[in-house]
Amino acid sequence: MGNILSQEEIDALLSAFSQQEEDESVEGKGALDMRQVRPYDFRRPDKFSKDQIRVLEMIHETFARSLSPWMSSYFRIPVRVSLDSVSQQSFDEFLASLELPSVTVVFDMEPPSDRGIAWMSPDLTSAVLDRCLGGPGRSVVKARELTDIEESVLRGVMVRILDMLSMAWEQIAQVTFSLSNLASGPQFAQITSGTETVGRIDLRITLGDSSGDLRLCFPYPLLQPLIPRMAIERWFRRESDSEKDAEAGEALRKRLASVEVPVVLEVGRATISVREFLDLEVGDVIKLDSRYGKDLVVRVGGRKKFLARPGVVGRRFAFQVNRVVHDRGGTLT
Numbered sequence: 001m002g003n004i005l006s007q008e009e010i011d012a013l014l015s016a017f018s019q020q021e022e023d024e025s026v027e028g029k030g031a032l033d034m035r036q037v038r039p040y041d042f043r044r045p046d047k048f049s050k051d052q053i054r055v056l057e058m059i060h061e062t063f064a065r066s067l068s069p070w071m072s073s074y075f076r077i078p079v080r081v082s083l084d085s086v087s088q089q090s091f092d093e094f095l096a097s098l099e100l101p102s103v104t105v106v107f108d109m110e111p112p113s114d115r116g117i118a119w120m121s122p123d124l125t126s127a128v129l130d131r132c133l134g135g136p137g138r139s140v141v142k143a144r145e146l147t148d149i150e151e152s153v154l155r156g157v158m159v160r161i162l163d164m165l166s167m168a169w170e171q172i173a174q175v176t177f178s179l180s181n182l183a184s185g186p187q188f189a190q191i192t193s194g195t196e197t198v199g200r201i202d203l204r205i206t207l208g209d210s211s212g213d214l215r216l217c218f219p220y221p222l223l224q225p226l227i228p229r230m231a232i233e234r235w236f237r238r239e240s241d242s243e244k245d246a247e248a249g250e251a252l253r254k255r256l257a258s259v260e261v262p263v264v265l266e267v268g269r270a271t272i273s274v275r276e277f278l279d280l281e282v283g284d285v286i287k288l289d290s291r292y293g294k295d296l297v298v299r300v301g302g303r304k305k306f307l308a309r310p311g312v313v314g315r316r317f318a319f320q321v322n323r324v325v326h327d328r329g330g331t332l333t
Contacts, residue, residue, distance in 0.1 A: 047197045055230045063168035077208045084202040092194035106181040112225040115191045117217035124212025137208040192219040266297040
């Protein structure tokens with residue numbers, strides 16, 4: 001009989017067991033809630049969404065692709081530009097990441113008439129200046145302050161880079177980037193408050209055997225008017241529009257392919273005075289500037305396009321194209 005529990009003892013055991021289950025349930029729920037909580041820094045709130053960061057990546061991937069061939073042509077050596085990363089941070093953190101001494105370019109973006117920063121690392125700056133001044137494009141070991149001549153040369157390069165940036169941003173809006181100031185250090189480029197969120201773009205540029213960083217800073221107030229245009233759905237819609245534009249361009253090329261243009265083989269040229277022209281008689285000979293056995297100029301639509309050798313095919317005169325004539329920019333003249 002001593003091993004039989006009374007009703008009160010049974011109720012006490014059941015009550016203790018129920019309390020233990022409730023405690024375990026509360027602890028499990030608390031642990032689950034803790035797993036769902038993530039820290040938030042009120043001093044540096046994330047203002048750019050993931051979609052907006054992705055759009056910034058696509059814009060500056062386009063910028064990097066267009067900058068590579070331009071810099072290769074401008075410096076006449078192989079240049080490779082790649083996008084390293086796109087992130088957001090406070091303006092103070094951005095300034096703290098810049099090396100000294102270095103060149104900091106303050107640019108204007110219109111609209112919305114606000115300012116951003118383009119920073120070039122000392123290694124890249126010295127390589128660019130060395131190439132512009134006739135060198136092979138090597139970077140110096142020790143960074144130093146720029147001379148007035150070097151600043152003027154670098155200013156011209158940055159103006160062209162900002163022009164390429166304007167072309168890349170045309171996918172979002174018709175904006176213009178222009179150089180406002182070229183400072184010798186980031187301490188002279190206080191364009192916004194230190195706690196303001198900025199979009200940071202890191203590009204890696206390899207110039208021959210040298211390489212360095214080009215870093216862009218877009219404060220949130222600068223891009224805020226363009227935020228509605230930076231939706232990822234809008235971007236892919238623009239890509240669809242681009243496909244339609246490509247189809248229209250192909251149709252236009254097909255129509256232009258059937259357009260007739262005059263083709264003239266120029267035997268030679270000569271310059272005579274008006275008096276000599278008035279005195280011309282039957283049997284007179286005018287000496288041309290071309291030579292026997294040399295290629296002659298072929299003009300298409302009045303423009304010089306080819307160098308060719310004249311001849312006969314069957315009972316008709318003909319010419320054989322030996323060379324295509326290009327100008328310095330790579331287009332036909």
